[in-house]
Amino acid sequence: xSKNHDVAFVCDELNIQNKNGKFQxxxxxxxxNKDFVRAVxxxxxxxxxxxxxxxxxxxxxxxxxxxxxxxxxxxGQRNLLLGDLMVLWENTDWHGDGKYYYSIxxxxxSGCNSAxxxxxxxxxxxxxxxxxIHIRGWxxxxxxxxxxxxxxxxxxxDKRIVCPGWSAEPVISKLTILDLLYILKxxxx
Numbered sequence: 001x002s003k004n005h006d007v008a009f010v011c012d013e014l015n016i017q018n019k020n021g022k023f024q025x026x027x028x029x030x031x032x033n034k035d036f037v038r039a040v041x042x043x044x045x046x047x048x049x050x051x052x053x054x055x056x057x058x059x060x061x062x063x064x065x066x067x068x069x070x071x072x073x074x075x076g077q078r079n080l081l082l083g084d085l086m087v088l089w090e091n092t093d094w095h096g097d098g099k100y101y102y103s104i105x106x107x108x109x110s111g112c113n114s115a116x117x118x119x120x121x122x123x124x125x126x127x128x129x130x131x132x133i134h135i136r137g138w139x140x141x142x143x144x145x146x147x148x149x150x151x152x153x154x155x156x157x158d159k160r161i162v163c164p165g166w167s168a169e170p171v172i173s174k175l176t177i178l179d180l181l182y183i184l185k186x187x188x189x
Contacts, residue, residue, distance in 0.1 A: 037067045037102065037125075039177050040082075041118040044100070050184050051086050057189065060180055062173040067116075070141075071105035081170065082177065093141055098122075104141050106130070115141070 040047065047054065054060045061083030068085055071077035080088070085102060089095035098121035106113025116127045130141065175183075183189055 034067070036065050036177050037118075039181065040065060040102075041100070041120075041125075043181050044118075044120065046181065046184055047082075047086070050189075051090070053184070053189055054083055054086060054180075058171070059173045059175055060183075060189075062170045063175050063177055063180055064172050065177050068102045069105075070103075073107040073109075077105075081172070082180070099126075101141060104130070 061081060063082040064079060065082055065085075068080040068082075069077055070080060080102075085094070089100060094101045098119050099117040100120060101115055101117045103116040104113070105115075113130045114127060115130050116125065118124075119126050
């Protein structure tokens with residue numbers, strides 16, 4: 001383990017090792033996170049229908065949903081807000097062939113990775129590995145998400161995508177995804 005880093009990477013398991021030597025998976029989600037993730041995908045059509053409302057209201061855009069993130073060893077982990085994820089779904093390979101990615105971790109150097117997605121065709125949650133970075137797997141998904149979180153923009157197919165409401169240090173909304181779903185269903189926006 002490098003003296004400059006607190007974590008070590010074990011490629012086949014995608015685990016991290018803390019300073020005390022304890023290994024922990026970086027893709028295992030606590031049970032409470034799964035309820036929020038399920039709520040998003042159970043109401044996916046409602047959220048997509050109202051995406052312009054979500055983009056234009058920072059308290060909606062900045063809803064943090066546990067379990068939505070991108071991570072890269074030695075790069076760090078970035079939690080994705082609801083609006084971030086919707087921008088990525090709309091403009092990148094985070095959505096395609098019925099897959100809606102919501103969690104991607106891995107190493108841009110070794111190519112070891114893991115992803116979680118919702119399959120809208122089968123209505124199932126799935127997970128698996130992505131192609132190594134040299135085949136554009138992890139990099140195609142990981143780098144746009146990191147660039148977006150750091151700079152508020154990314155380039156896809158020679159097109160620069162910028163979200164108008166982006167802020168380098170967003171104020172995380174006090175609303176939960178469940179609050180937002182109620183607001184959208186009752187049209188209280």
